[in-house]
Structure formats: C-alpha cells, structure tokens
Amino acid sequence: MKMNWMTRLAFALLPIIASLAITALLITLVGSDPRAVFERVFEGAFRNSTAFAGVVNFWIPLVLCSMGLVVTFTAGLWNIGVEGQMMVGAIFASWGAQFLALPAPLQVGAEIALAMAGGAVWASLAGLLKVRLGVHEIFGGVALNALANVWAIYLISGPWQPPEGGSAQATRPFPPDAVLPSISNAFPVSLLGLIIAFLAVVGVALALRGTRWGLQLKATGKNPRSALLLGVPTTQSALTALIVCGVLAGAAGSYRALFTYTSLRPLLTGGIGFLGLLVVLLVGVRAIWTPLVAFAFAVVLGGSTRLRVALQLDQSLAGVLQSTVVLMVLLANGLRRRLSARRSVEAPQPTQTAVDFKQEQTAHE
Amino acid sequence: MSNELIAIFNSIVANATPLVIAGIGETITERAGVVNLSLDGSIVLAAMVGFVAALASGSVIVGVIAAMLVGALVALIIAAADIDLKQDQVAIGFVLTLLCADLAQFLGQGYTRTPGPQFPFTPLPLLSDVPIFGAILFNHQPQVYVSFALTFAAWYLLFHTRQGLALRAVGERPEAAFARGTNVSRLRYLYVVLGGALVGLAGAAYSLALKPGWSTPPAMRGDGWIALAIVIFGGWHPFRVVFGAYLFAGLRALASAIQRSPDIQIPLVLLNGLPWILMILTLVLVSSGALERLTRALPRPMQRWTRGLLRSDPPAALGTRFEKS
Numbered sequence: 149m150k151m152n153w154m155t156r157l158a159f160a161l162l163p164i165i166a167s168l169a170i171t172a173l174l175i176t177l178v179g180s181d182p183r184a185v186f187e188r189v190f191e192g193a194f195r196n197s198t199a200f201a202g203v204v205n206f207w208i209p210l211v212l213c214s215m216g217l218v219v220t221f222t223a224g225l226w227n228i229g230v231e232g233q234m235m236v237g238a239i240f241a242s243w244g245a246q247f248l249a250l251p252a253p254l255q256v257g258a259e260i261a262l263a264m265a266g267g268a269v270w271a272s273l274a275g276l277l278k279v280r281l282g283v284h285e286i287f288g289g290v291a292l293n294a295l296a297n298v299w300a301i302y303l304i305s306g307p308w309q310p311p312e313g314g315s316a317q318a319t320r321p322f323p324p325d326a327v328l329p330s331i332s333n334a335f336p337v338s339l340l341g342l343i344i345a346f347l348a349v350v351g352v353a354l355a356l357r358g359t360r361w362g363l364q365l366k367a368t369g370k371n372p373r374s375a376l377l378l379g380v381p382t383t384q385s386a387l388t389a390l391i392v393c394g395v396l397a398g399a400a401g402s403y404r405a406l407f408t409y410t411s412l413r414p415l416l417t418g419g420i421g422f423l424g425l426l427v428v429l430l431v432g433v434r435a436i437w438t439p440l441v442a443f444a445f446a447v448v449l450g451g452s453t454r455l456r457v458a459l460q461l462d463q464s465l466a467g468v469l470q471s472t473v474v475l476m477v478l479l480a481n482g483l484r485r486r487l488s489a490r491r492s493v494e495a496p497q498p499t500q501t502a503v504d505f506k507q508e509q510t511a512h513e
Numbered sequence: 514m515s516n517e518l519i520a521i522f523n524s525i526v527a528n529a530t531p532l533v534i535a536g537i538g539e540t541i542t543e544r545a546g547v548v549n550l551s552l553d554g555s556i557v558l559a560a561m562v563g564f565v566a567a568l569a570s571g572s573v574i575v576g577v578i579a580a581m582l583v584g585a586l587v588a589l590i591i592a593a594a595d596i597d598l599k600q601d602q603v604a605i606g607f608v609l610t611l612l613c614a615d616l617a618q619f620l621g622q623g624y625t626r627t628p629g630p631q632f633p634f635t636p637l638p639l640l641s642d643v644p645i646f647g648a649i650l651f652n653h654q655p656q657v658y659v660s661f662a663l664t665f666a667a668w669y670l671l672f673h674t675r676q677g678l679a680l681r682a683v684g685e686r687p688e689a690a691f692a693r694g695t696n697v698s699r700l701r702y703l704y705v706v707l708g709g710a711l712v713g714l715a716g717a718a719y720s721l722a723l724k725p726g727w728s729t730p731p732a733m734r735g736d737g738w739i740a741l742a743i744v745i746f747g748g749w750h751p752f753r754v755v756f757g758a759y760l761f762a763g764l765r766a767l768a769s770a771i772q773r774s775p776d777i778q779i780p781l782v783l784l785n786g787l788p789w790i791l792m793i794l795t796l797v798l799v800s801s802g803a804l805e806r807l808t809r810a811l812p813r814p815m816q817r818w819t820r821g822l823l824r825s826d827p828p829a830a831l832g833t834r835f836e837k838s
Contacts, residue, residue: 174616174619174620177620178619178620178622178623226603226607228607277793277797280801281797281800281801282797282800282801282802283793283796283797283800283801284796286550286603287738287741287742287745287792287793287796288793288796290738290789291738291789291790291792291793292789294735294785294786294788294789295786295789295790298782298783298785298786298789299786301782301785302780302782302783305780305782306780306782419611422611425607426608426611429604429607429608461619461622462618462619462622462729464615464616464618464619464622465615465619467611467612467614467615468612468615468616468619471608471609471611471612471615472612474608475590475605475608475609475612478594478600478601478604478605478608479590479594479598479600481598481600482594482597482598482599482600483598485598485599486597486598486599
C-alpha cells in the first residue's frame with residue numbers, strides 16, 4: 149500500500165526531530181542548555197576551515213569502515229569486529245612507520261598496504277572462526293576487538309617504548325617522512341586519505357552492482373541455503389566479504405595512526421568502526437547514500453570534540469545523539485510498515501479479511 | 514581445606530554472581546525465542562542508574578528497583594521492535610548496546626568516583642557455619658543468595674511448570690504453540706521484559722556490591738558480552754549457565770594468581786586479553802562439535818548420560834520472528 153508524500157516526509161523527519169528532542173531533554177537533565185550545546189556543535193564543525201577539516205578527518209575513516217560494512221552486510225554478516233580490524237591496521241601501519249625505511253615516495257604507501265593486510269588478517273580470523281569452528285561473527289568479532297586493543301596497549305607500554313622510557317599513553321610521534329602530509333595548514337586533511345576514501349566508495353558500489361562476486365554476496369546474504377544449492381560458493385563469499393571489509397577498516401586505522409595522531413595509542417579507533425555499523429543500519433546497504441550519512445555523523449562527531457572544554461559536557465553526547473537517531477529511524481520504519489499493513493487490511497478485500505478474522509478468533513480461544 | 518583456598522573459592526562465587534544473574538535473565542529471554550543483544554550496554558546503564566538512585570535516596574532497595582526498571586525498559590524496546598514493529602532484533606539490540614553505554618557515560622558524568630551506599634555484608638546464620646561450604650557459599654552480600662534462588666527458580670519454571678512448558682514452546686515451535694491457543698506475542702513480551710529486569714539486577718550487583726560506585730570507563734564493560742557467551746556455553750540451561758559463570762570466574766582467578774607468582778613473568782596488560790581468549794575457546798568447544806567427539810570416546814552407557822548433559826542446541830526459533838499468517 150502506497151502512502152502519500154506528506155506521510156512519507158513525516159516519517160522521514162519524525163525520528164530526527166524526536167531524537168533531537170530526546171537529546172535536548174537529556175542535556176537539560178544534566179543541567180546544561182540544549183541551545184548552547186547545539187550551537188557549539190555546529191560551530192565546532194563549521195567555524196572555520198580548520199574546524200571543517202576536523203569533520204573531514206572523521207569522515208575519511210568512517211566512510212572507509214562504512215563501505216566495508218556495506219560489503220559484509222550484503223553478504224549477511226554482522227561484522228562487529230570492524231573496530232579490531234581498524235586497530236590491527238593501525239598497529240601494522242605503526243610498525244611500518246617505526247621500523248621500515250624506504251625511499252620517500254614508497255614509505256607511506258607501504259605503511260598503508262601493511263595496514264590493509266593487517267585488517268584483512270584480523271577479519272579473516274573472525275571469518276575462519278565462523279566458517280570452520282561455528283563461532284558466530286558477533287562473538288568472534290567482540291573478542292577480537294578486545295584482543296586487538298590489548299595487543300596495542302602491550303606494544304605501547306612494552307616493546308615499543310623508547311629505551312629512555314616514554315609514555316604509556318602513546319608511542320613516540322612517527323618521523324615526518326613516515327606520516328601522511330596535510331593539504332595545507334589552514335585545511336589539515338590528507339589528500340591521499342581523501343583519494344582512498346573516494347576510491348572505496350566507487351569501487352564498492354561498482355563491485356556490488358556490476359560483478360559476479362557482488363551477485364554471489366547478495367545471494368549469500370539473502371538466503372545462504374538456497375544460494376549454496378544454486379552453486380554459489382557461500383563460504384568463499386563470506387570470507388572474501390570479511391577480507392574486503394578488513395582491508396578498508398585497516399586503511400581507516402592507518403589514517404588514524406598516520407594522520408590524526410601520528411602515533412599509536414590505545415582506543416585509537418574512537419568507536420568509528422561501531423559508528424560505521426550505525427551508518428549502514430541507517431541507510432540499509434544502499435552504497436550511494438553511505439557517504440552522505442557518514443558525513444552527517446562526522447559533523448556531530450567533529451562538532452562535539454570541544455564540548456568538554458567549552459561546556460564541561462562529556463562528549464559521549466555525540467554517541468547518544470547518533471544511536472538515538474538510528475534507533476528512532478528503525479522504530480519509525482516499523483511503525484510505517486505496520487500502519488500501511490493495517491490500511492491494506494481496511495481496503496475492500498473480502499477474502500483476506502475473512503481469513504484474518506478467523507485467525508484472530510483462534511488467537512483468543 | 515586451607516583458609517586461603519576457601520577465601521579464593523569465596524571470591525570466585527562473588528565475582529561470578531553478576532554473570533549468573535545476567536545469564537539467567539538472558540536464558541529466560543532466549544528460551545522464549547528472542548535475543549537481547551544489548552547486555553553490554555544495558556548492564557552498564559542499569560549499574561549507573563542503580564547507583565545514582567541509591568545515592569540520591571539513601572536506600573539500596575530503591576537502587577535495585579531503579580536498575581531492574583532500566584533493564585526491563587531496554588528489553589521492552591527490543592520486544593516491541595521485534596514483535597510489533599517487525600524490526601531486526603539483532604540490529605535493535607546492537608544499537609541499544611551503544612546507546613545505553615553512551616547514555617550511562619553522559620548522564621553519569623557528575624557521579625564518577627563518588628562514594629555511595631553498598632549492599633551490607635550478610636553471612637547467613639547457621640548455614641555459614643557449615644564447614645567449608647558455608648564459608649564459600651553463605652558468607653556473602655545478599656545478591657549472591659539471590660543468584661542461588663534465581664537459578665533454582667528459573668530451572669523449576671522452565672522444566673517443571675505449565676508456564677515453563679509454554680515458554681519453551683514459544684521459543685522452540687511458536688506455530689505449534691499458537692495452534693494450541695498460546696498467545697505467542699504476549700508470552701514473548703512477558704519473558705523478554707522479565708529477563709531484562711534480571712539483566713538490570715546484574716547491573717545493580719556490580720555498582721552496589723562487586724564494583725561499587727561509578728567510573729568512566731565503567732568497571733564492568735565487556736562483561737555483558739561474556740554473559741551472552743556463557744548462555745551459549747550453558748546450552749540455555751540454568752545450571753550449566755551457572756557452571757559456565759563459575760568456571761569463567763575461576764579461570765580468571767587462576768590467571769591472576771599465576772600472574773602474581775614470582776616465577777612466571779607475564780605482562781599485566783596481556784592478562785586483560787585472557788577473558789576474550791577463554792570466551793572464544795568455550796564457544797569453539799560447544800559449537801564445533803568437539804565436545805560431541807570427546808563423548809564418543811567414553812564407554813557406551815556413559816555416552817547417553819554425558820550427551821544429555823552437554824546438549825547445546827539453541828531454542829529452534831531463537832532470533833526468528835513469529836508471523837501469525
């Protein structure tokens with residue numbers, strides 16, 4: 149049953165308005181002024197080119213993770229392990245930045261390649277646990293996330309400490325030749341990062357739409373049993389989907405290590421992998437909308453980094469707003485479907501209503 | 514048994530208790546056919562709210578009630594999204610995991626490291642005087658005894674009452690239950706919310722007893738996932754879930770004891786990875802059929818008995834939506 153455009157618009161706007169209202173209420177609850185907070189977030193994102201660069205620097209790793217997750221969701225996989233894949237990517241890139249000495253043009257490229265390999269390794273661990281040992285990818289992923297973090301903390305506080313003693317919070321800053329250069333001082337964003345993000349969007353969109361592999365992923369995601377019966381190598385589809393996501397998540401991790409922090413630190417992912425899961429839940433697996441929604445999330449994330457300094461508010465507010473929006477959109481989708489289903493029952497289709505009535509009766513017996 | 518050993522076992526029981534309570538709650542939820550994936554967030558939020566409510570009212574009872582309400586409310590959202598709004602319960606559960614954790618951090622920001630009320634220490638009269646067992650099992654704060662009672666209550670409910678039969682039928686074969694006149698949706702709502710309230714209680718068992726107070730990052734972060742894994746390890750049976758929780762707490766205690774011993778040098782940070790390796794190992798053990806193969810090596814009369822004990826099939830309709838048509 150089709151709805152008119154006004155109802156559609158209402159169902160698109162309602163969850164967002166509701167989320168903003170809920171967030172405003174929560175801000176009031178901790179004794180702050182919602183209007184001041186929203187103004188700060190907007191300013192924090194768009195005040196000047198440096199602030200906007202902060203947004204872009206969140207957007208690049210977020211869009212990389214999101215495109216990877218579009219691939220795994222298409223194959224019907226819940227790749228919660230994306231956070232760990234990002235972290236291991238950052239670890240591999242950091243190894244390259246500290247211990248690899250190549251001619252200047254090759255150095256950074258080699259580090260990013262290492263990061264992609266690291267992400268792929270971590271993703272295939274989750275994949276093997278699933279297809280060989282029957283451990284659901286959610287549990288495998290959660291455990292591998294934690295292990296990746298433990299590994300990073302171990303390296304930072306142990307083997308990668310400078311001999312004269314350093315901080316447990318981060319490795320020493322990487323040498324200038326080993327990190328990604330900025331476009332300019334006024335707009336500190338890495339051009340190479342932007343290019344990789346752009347290639348990931350186009351590459352994933354094309355691969356899912358126009359290749360045999362993309363079709364096999366879709367078949368595996370829709371119904372693995374019948375896909376297998378039709379001759380789709382479902383195990384291979386699942387593994388390759390995870391590896392592609394691991395490669396992109398690894399690249400995202402390298403951006404955080406080689407550009408954002410220019411060092412390796414614990415919790416370096418900043419929850420961006422989980423945020424990617426939210427982005428993809430919001431857009432479904434429509435690859436085209438992913439960069440836009442990721443941008444909106446990056447604005448909230450970038451805008452709220454200064455909340456603590458400006459208003460003494462915890463920046464977890466960004467996460468509250470983002471996950472409330474996704475929750476509200478999912479609930480509104482359900483509500484819309486329920487309403488349109490009810491309307492189709494009200495429509496004059498005598499046979500169907502008769503059947504429904506009968507079942508209602510049995511339900512109350 | 515030496516006093517030192519008794520003290521170790523006593524602390525294992527205390528440490529496992531929130532996992533037991535959350536595990537029993539999730540077992541009831543999943544037996545009804547719904548997965549509440551939000552544990553790692555809802556436990557944290559319930560812990561924060563429970564602590565703040567107890568602090569504000571000066572009463573731990575108020576704190577416990579508040580925590581259980583939080584857990585029940587989160588579960589109610591999952592039930593409504595699944596049953597009436599036909600949304601993916603895993604997606605909703607995951608979003609709620611993140612939302613609850615962030616919400617706890619945001620709303621709890623003024624209460625970090627604030628001292629507050631805790632459960633009193635209440636050794637049970639007579640029972641705690643029983644040699645060895647009394648000192649291990651009955652020398653605790655009240656949430657430990659509650660976890661014992663809940664385990665037996667859940668077992669009795671599931672396997673020895675008509676209601677339990679209906680509950681399991683709704684999770685195993687909802688169509689058949691529906692045909693026999695069971696209101697599948699209503700029962701699922703009931704047990705998902707009940708299970709959620711117990712998850713909330715587990716949160717209070719952290720913030721009002723085992724890890725008192727509130728901090729960022731929260732002290733119990735990660736344990737929600739462990740509890741979910743223990744339910745699988747426990748084969749959706751209350752007694753095995755309890756066994757899993759104790760085994761887990763025991764191995765953790767063993768690891769930190771090894772770490773303390775002077776002969777073995779393991780960096781402390783690597784020890785933090787241990788629970789997760791244990792989690793993967795236990796899941797591999799139950800899902801890869803390795804246990805089944807082990808039982809085949811036993812003499813035949815013992816095989817049937819052990820197989821019954823190790824049965825770990827999930828409820829057949831777990832995670833699937835029930836459509837009346």
